Amino acid sequence: MPDPAVDTDGQGAQAATSGTPARSAPTLITVTASAARRRGVPRWIRRPVGPLLLLLLWQIASWSGSTSTDLLASPWTVVTTFADLVSSGELPKAIAVSLRRAGSGVLLGGSVGILLALIAGLFRLGEDLIDASVQMIRTVPFVGLIPLFIIWFGIGETPKIALVAFGVTFPLYINTYAGIRNVDSDLVEAARTVGLTRLGLIRHVIVPGALPNVLVGLRFSLAISWLALIFAEQINANRGLGQLMNDAQEFQRTDIIVVCLVVYAFLGLTVDAIVRLLERMLLSWRPAFSGT
Numbered sequence: 001m002p003d004p005a006v007d008t009d010g011q012g013a014q015a016a017t018s019g020t021p022a023r024s025a026p027t028l029i030t031v032t033a034s035a036a037r038r039r040g041v042p043r044w045i046r047r048p049v050g051p052l053l054l055l056l057l058w059q060i061a062s063w064s065g066s067t068s069t070d071l072l073a074s075p076w077t078v079v080t081t082f083a084d085l086v087s088s089g090e091l092p093k094a095i096a097v098s099l100r101r102a103g104s105g106v107l108l109g110g111s112v113g114i115l116l117a118l119i120a121g122l123f124r125l126g127e128d129l130i131d132a133s134v135q136m137i138r139t140v141p142f143v144g145l146i147p148l149f150i151i152w153f154g155i156g157e158t159p160k161i162a163l164v165a166f167g168v169t170f171p172l173y174i175n176t177y178a179g180i181r182n183v184d185s186d187l188v189e190a191a192r193t194v195g196l197t198r199l200g201l202i203r204h205v206i207v208p209g210a211l212p213n214v215l216v217g218l219r220f221s222l223a224i225s226w227l228a229l230i231f232a233e234q235i236n237a238n239r240g241l242g243q244l245m246n247d248a249q250e251f252q253r254t255d256i257i258v259v260c261l262v263v264y265a266f267l268g269l270t271v272d273a274i275v276r277l278l279e280r281m282l283l284s285w286r287p288a289f290s291g292t
Contacts, residue, residue, distance in 0.1 A: 073255035078262070081255040090244070095263060097240040101157065102229050102267075105164025110221060112165070113172035114214070120173075121180030121210075122202065131177070138170035143231050150235060160232035167228035168221040175217025179210030212286070215279050219272055226268045 062074035233242020
């Protein structure tokens with residue numbers, strides 16, 4: 001039987017009187033979130049697995065003859081064609097031209113969309129004058145405007161930039177307008193109670209409250225800008241990625257077509273990643289669910 005004088009916590013004395021063996025105190029183990037994450041596979045390793053599996057299946061199908069290389073070039077052929085286009089300087093020049101068109105269209109259409117959303121979202125008179133017209137025009141498919149833009153602006157750079165701008169304007173308008181109108185009315189009343197001016201109300205309450213929606217609208221707009229650019233560069237394009245695709249179509253070079261499509265996709269992913277980084281920087285004050 002254990003000596004009660006040795007047990008400082010009294011467990012030995014209790015065991016001596018009850019006749020049961022002494023129990024050791026439970027040990028608590030603290031598991032932090034960072035330690036739990038380190039046990040799994042890092043996300044930067046998991047994310048490329050899906051695309052790499054698709055490429056592997058595509059290459060296997062090309063080797064086995066399941067897909068005709070005349071109809072769709074193999075991934076290895078696409079890679080070699082990409083290297084040839086880069087080494088010749090043809091692809092970098094085409095990317096630069098397409099980026100300039102897309103950037104000009106996004107800048108023009110984004111400015112118009114945000115300006116219209118501010119007027120309609122901040123003022124009831126602006127909403128009455130603008131919102132109904134914008135909601136009507138946005139239902140028009142922008143691809144159907146190509147013949148009209150050619151008649152108005154010719155076949156130069158202007159119709160291409162105008163088509164991108166038209167596609168970009170409305171997602172940014174809708175999300176910015178919704179963000180302004182969804183700002184908590186209690187916050188607006190509290191700001192007015194403390195004596196904020198209209199400019200201070202916009203700066204300190206409305207803009208921060210609407211910013212998440214604005215950034216979502218920007219992501220949608222940037223995605224649509226690349227879609228609009230693909231259609232726009234079919235308008236008698238003599239430079240840019242569209243010109244490469246048109247020439248490849250005439251000579252049935254599916255490898256060049258796939259290279260251009262992959263470049264479009266990577267450009268879209270790049271600008272989307274930039275916006276997501278901007279979201280983390282500008283919305284660091286807002287806690288958000290990031291998945292389990």
